[in-house]
């Protein structure tokens with residue numbers, strides 16, 4: 001039987017899409033090997049959110065061709081949607097396939113394996129390589145068109161999975177043993193707006209909560225303007241929703257926010273973070289920030305740094321601005337030079353490390369509910385896991401704890417990790 005290797009770049013939605021492809025091909029009898037090994041078929045799920053993502057996608061394609069020049073290479077995901085001709089020119093690429101065209105994935109793989117006569121099984125339930133945490137895509141696409149973002153052009157209009165299907169999938173994943181499910185979407189806060197009758201993320205979460213589900217639920221990124229009071233109160237009182245939120249800020253300067261077409265200002269953002277932290281105990285908030293948006297002056301950038309200094313956030317994801325052809329901002333004058341973008345990104349990352357350390361230190365001596373993962377930490381060989389509020393915890397314990405949620409007391413913070421003990 002032909003062996004398949006699958007590589008995924010980019011966001012959690014891409015991870016989910018890859019897990020669906022893996023689930024489909026495994027249920028048709030195919031097995032997977034790590035991407036670093038020689039395989040007969042390589043599938044690369046690309047990302048195009050930055051120049052770097054494009055570059056990494058091309059590198060993975062080239063690496064697969066080097067590993068086996070006779071392999072079938074199928075490229076999918078946002079980069080191949082945005083620039084299929086560019087992808088097809090890379091040596092070794094056989095096909096680009098739309099991420100939702102599962103039928104074509106299966107028929108190409110079957111054809112290459114001379115299996116046309118086998119009945120095809122269309123069980124497109126995701127299968128994740130890691131067995132503790134599963135991603136569940138409940139929404140895809142975006143209608144917002146922020147001026148820097150290519151995603152609405154590659155992923156299309158916002159569309160949601162029904163409440164019933166979401167709940168069925170959660171039950172199926174918990175039956176399979178997953179202890180944490182990350183609800184993901186490209187624009188998760190827009191969940192349900194396209195459904196008839198209109199629904200919302202709050203409605204969905206309340207229905208999930210009412211089912212008596214036992215696994216914990218983590219929410220991926222939610223836009224600042226999409227936190228209703230109902231949603232905040234629900235997260236605050238929930239048994240299962242993790243006290244961890246990821247909220248894109250993008251800039252701490254009002255002029256830049258307006259030119260990014262972001263529908264809030266810094267005062268609104270500050271107030272939101274204050275409300276969230278006061279309502280949700282021990283909440284960890286992560287933010288996204290773009291460094292070097294066109295026209296960003298030293299003063300604009302300073303405003304961003306000053307705002308983040310003030311905010312009680314636990315970590316920062318820094319995105320060096322990347323000019324995406326086809327977006328409005330790609331045509332803006334005063335594009336910022338690469339060196340300035342790199343310096344500003346480094347300053348933001350430094351601030352992010354400090355914020356993370358401050359946040360982690362608040363929990364020294366306290367107990368956290370940690371879900372232990374299946375792989376040990378490579379440096380210490382300790383078991384590792386994440387708390388509900390997304391603190392990375394290491395604990396020296398036996399494999400019996402794998403895939404269990406344990407109460408761990410944090411004894412010290414070391415190199416960006418919390419070290420904990422079970423008893424004591």
Ligand code: SF4
Nearest residue numbers: 142144145146149151
């Ligand atoms: S909300 Fe803005 S940044 Fe997020 S996917 Fe939509 S267009 Fe892109």
